[in-house]
Amino acid sequence: MEKGIFDNSTISRIGLGTWQLGLKGWGPDYNGDELVESLRIGIRNGLNFIDTAEVYGMGRSETLVGNALQEFDRKQYFVATKLAGFNSSSRMVRKRLTMSLRRLKLDYIDLYQVHWEPSIYTSIPELFRELENLADEGLINHIGVSNFSIKTIKKANESMKYRKVVSNQIKFNLVERPSHDLQEFMKMNDIKLIAWSPLAQGFLSGNYSHGNRPKGAVRRINRLFSEANFTRFAPLLEVMRYISEGRRMTPTQIALAYEKFLGVIPIPGFRTRKQVSEIVASNSISLSKSEIVSIENALEKCGTIETSVGLYPRLVPNFVARIGALLI
Numbered sequence: 265m266e267k268g269i270f271d272n273s274t275i276s277r278i279g280l281g282t283w284q285l286g287l288k289g290w291g292p293d294y295n296g297d298e299l300v301e302s303l304r305i306g307i308r309n310g311l312n313f314i315d316t317a318e319v320y321g322m323g324r325s326e327t328l329v330g331n332a333l334q335e336f337d338r339k340q341y342f343v344a345t346k347l348a349g350f351n352s353s354s355r356m357v358r359k360r361l362t363m364s365l366r367r368l369k370l371d372y373i374d375l376y377q378v379h380w381e382p383s384i385y386t387s388i389p390e391l392f393r394e395l396e397n398l399a400d401e402g403l404i405n406h407i408g409v410s411n412f413s414i415k416t417i418k419k420a421n422e423s424m425k426y427r428k429v430v431s432n433q434i435k436f437n438l439v440e441r442p443s444h445d446l447q448e449f450m451k452m453n454d455i456k457l458i459a460w461s462p463l464a465q466g467f468l469s470g471n472y473s474h475g476n477r478p479k480g481a482v483r484r485i486n487r488l489f490s491e492a493n494f495t496r497f498a499p500l501l502e503v504m505r506y507i508s509e510g511r512r513m514t515p516t517q518i519a520l521a522y523e524k525f526l527g528v529i530p531i532p533g534f535r536t537r538k539q540v541s542e543i544v545a546s547n548s549i550s551l552s553k554s555e556i557v558s559i560e561n562a563l564e565k566c567g568t569i570e571t572s573v574g575l576y577p578r579l580v581p582n583f584v585a586r587i588g589a590l591l592i
């Protein structure tokens with residue numbers, strides 16, 4: 265059993281998410297050159313955990329990440345990519361991994377994650393045994409999952425001879441959390457929580473309100489940005505603003521510092537070099553006890569929204585889901 269790879273001091277405690285490098289769905293303010301340069305700035309300044317996926321811009325994110333990595337030594341970064349749920353079968357995985365490796369210009373992937381639970385027509389044991397074979401061949405260093413339930417993680421682990429799932433990437437931020445049971449199960453089994461949407465897609469930045477919502481399809485359909493939620497979470501946003509002003513930081517930095525305190529690995533997405541510089545700076549911020557207490561008091565008032573795992577329709581066969589993804 266592999267233990268504690270994320271306790272290894274060579275992997276940064278805050279990573280960088282690169283869905284935005286796929287460009288699709290993020291609106292007109294996102295620019296490929298700016299994103300690649302921003303990513304480079306992050307890596308140069310120690311944020312070496314990079315998350316991408318084959319579905320982000322249908323390969324574009326992996327290609328741009330691969331370009332950005334060219335100036336660094338292989339040991340300087342840790343790349344996590346993801347196999348789409350609709351490509352997750354023992355028959356498809358080798359080909360999809362080879363394509364990701366080619367786009368990223370790498371010989372191996374540090375962490376290969378199954379992006380969401382595969383359809384019910386897929387054999388989980390066969391898929392994870394094949395992932396184990398690929399790891400034995402040196403093409404993958406660690407096997408992870410994303411948006412997986414306890415039941416499916418157990419099934420995956422039982423399928424492999426001597427490896428275990430090392431991480432589960434789930435939506436996690438101050439206002440949206442997975443169930444207590446899932447978090448406890450992961451702790452007990454040394455499965456690291458990698459937090460996607462750690463900034464609640466900008467909801468926590470203080471830059472938006474119901475009347476001033478972000479552009480782009482991804483966030484237009486995010487129900488978090490509703491009037492009811494801006495009202496519900498106003499006490500929390502106010503506390504974050506208060507702490508950030510007192511310490512000359514931004515609410516975004518407070519959110520990341522708090523998640524780091526909780527022991528999860530946030531992988532914020534970004535749009536500009538300035539934002540990445542702020543994320544870099546948040547890596548060395550520690551919140552005081554009283555700041556943590558005031559955040560937690562506000563959270564007690566507002567409550568949190570439970571993140572659902574098993575997000576995707578598992579009854580849809582892979583080939584139908586694949587065609588659907590091309591049409592979106």
Ligand SMILES: NC(=O)c1ccc[n+]([C@@H]2O[C@H](COP(=O)([O-])OP(=O)(O)OC[C@H]3O[C@@H](n4cnc5c(N)ncnc54)[C@H](OP(=O)(O)O)[C@@H]3O)[C@@H](O)[C@H]2O)c1
Nearest residue numbers: 281282283460461462463464465466469516532533539542
């Ligand atoms: N496994 C999965 O199913 C899954 C799903 C979603 C995402 N992910 C991964 O998780 C990563 C992060 O999630 P996400 O992109 O959904 O949301 P996020 O990280 O919560 O939010 C990213 C957005 O926050 C804003 N932002 C970033 N830095 C900022 C700063 N310093 N100050 C103010 N605003 C700032 C930017 O938007 P604006 O500047 O435009 O406001 C940016 O696009 C993704 O890139 C991807 O790698 C995984």
